[in-house]
Every structure is written in structure tokens, then in C-alpha cells.
Amino acid sequence: MIQFVGFDKQYLSSMATLLAKRHEVERSRYSFLPQQFEDPQVTEALLQKEVEKPFVNGIVALREDEVIGYMLYEYKEDAKKGRHITIDYPYIAIAEDAHPRLVRLLYAEAGAEWIAGGYFQHIIYVPIGYDRLVYEWLDQGFRFEQKYAILDIQNYKPKATDAENKALSVRRLAESDSDTLKRMSRWNSIHQAAAPSWNPITKESLEDVKSGYAALAKDAEAIVMIGEQDEIPVGFHVYYEADSSANMFTPDRTVELPAASTNPQYRGRGVGKALADASYSQLKELGYDYSLADWHTPNHLASYFWPKLGYQPFMIRMVRKVDNRIAWAHGQ
Incomplete structure (x- = not known):
């Protein structure tokens, strides 16, 4: 009997023992x-820090007083998503001998409280390496939204041809590139709004993006690589050193890639591959191991380009939006 x-x-x-086993x-x-997260003492310290957050709560599954599963969750509100629940990467684990259906039961038990409080959007970060849980979330009406992946920089194999590399000149960002960055900011935003992403980009949000890109020219922590052909900017990559202490999935000596794009008029000419080759060569010289x-x-x-370079997806952000009519429509 599960309680x-x-x-x-x-x-x-x-x-913590369940989480450490999951990580193994x-x-x-x-x-x-x-x-280090295969060590239960390390995962216990991590969970201790998480449960001290003011809006984090949780539910635990017991079988004859033995913990066989748990789910933590955080209540959040912001202008873009409104009220929503986040189940972060370390927030769920079940025993190896527990049926995967246990995650559904945990969700049902905790979710009733969320719905009663008006939290109709549920977001979970699911480890792909623990894939027996992925299908359970799909069956509960969740969908894929974002994939997270790691590239081994030290063992990266160049992808561009000699001709593609010769056609592209790659350099680091200069402070004089502020206006250039503003123009390049549109490439990725407009692409995100196109089929089949259909991610709306308002005029106001595009202005915010432009301002953010322009500020990169004076950001000492940003590693920005710009690709040019005939002195025309045709692509860029933006990297930052990642904080490996911030979560349980980022290795030491890792950079994160928050933005990258190719001029739409130059796509299909090997610009992306040549820019990636030059970027990872530079990052390798700087001492980074992963991206x-x-x-x-x-x-x-x-979804096609980054895995083709060698990025391995290891985590998926999944989302479910419950029809808010459930707040009053009970069939009575």
C-alpha cells in the first residue's frame, strides 16, 4: 500500500539517496x-538548499514507511507566464523497483492543490537519461518545449569543408560592433516567429532584444564570435562561462550558448558550421571543455543543426497547460 x-x-x-541513484x-x-552527485551526501546538501526556498513544497511516497519517491515543486508568478508550477531538474526521483506510474500518482496528488490555487501551467525539467519517466509525463498531457544539450569541446571534430572555412572570416566582438549587433538581433527573433515554431515576437520584445544585443559590445564576460563574408556580418555566436555550482548537470569548465544565428540570406552555405569550427577552436584554447x-x-x-554538430540532449523541458475552466466546470 502506497501512502x-x-x-x-x-x-x-x-x-537524496533516490536522487543520487537516479543520477548514477x-x-x-x-x-x-x-x-559528485552520485554521492547521497552531496544530493542531500543540494535538496536541503532547495527546500529552504520560500515557495517550494513537496510530496513524498511511502511504502511501509520506506520512501520510494518524491516530488518537489515551486510556486511561481511572472508577467509572461502568470501563475505556474516548476518541477526543477532535481525535484523528482523514484526507487528503481517502483513502477514508473508512481510519477503520475505523485502528480495527481500534488496537482489537485495547484489547480485549487489557480496554477494551471505546469513545467517540468525531465532527465533524458532517466527516460522511463519521459513517457509517463507524455501520457499525462505534457509536451516537449525545450531541449538542453552538451557538446564535448575537447573532442569536437570540425564540420566545415576547406572552401566553407576559407569563405568565412571569424573574429571576436569589438566595442564598435554595437550597431551591427542590433541589426543581427533580428535574425534569430524573426526565425523563431516563423513556421513551425510560431513563437510570437512583438515589436516591444524585439526592441528589448536589440538593446540586449547592443549591450554585448561592452560586456566583458561575453565571448562573442562574429563571422563575416566580404566584410558583411553573416553569423554570430554568444558564449558565457557557466556556473557549474548552480545546478547538478553543468560540468566544470563549461560555457553556455544563449544566442546564435546566421543571416537568413546566407543560410545553406556552410556559415554555421564554419563559425562553429572557429568558435570551438577558440574556446578550446581558452581552456573550456564543454558547451x-x-x-x-x-x-x-x-533541432537539426545543434545535434549534427555533436550536442547531446540530456534534459527536456516539458509543459502542460490545464484548461482553466476546470476551476468551475465540474459537470454539475
């Missing part, structure tokens, strides 16, 4: 994931 109880710190040690399974597929990237799954160009 569900609210989170209490007496369960933290057992929860994930690392058997993705060895680049940080090894972390993510993309909107309906974006067919990104």
Missing part, C-alpha cells in the same frame, strides 16, 4: 554529467 504525505525534513536523507543511471548514458546549449523543440533548424 502520500507532505514533505518533511525527516525524509530528506532517503530522498543518467551518468551511465551521459558521462559528462558531474560525478551547454538549448533550443525550442519546434524550431526545426535548431
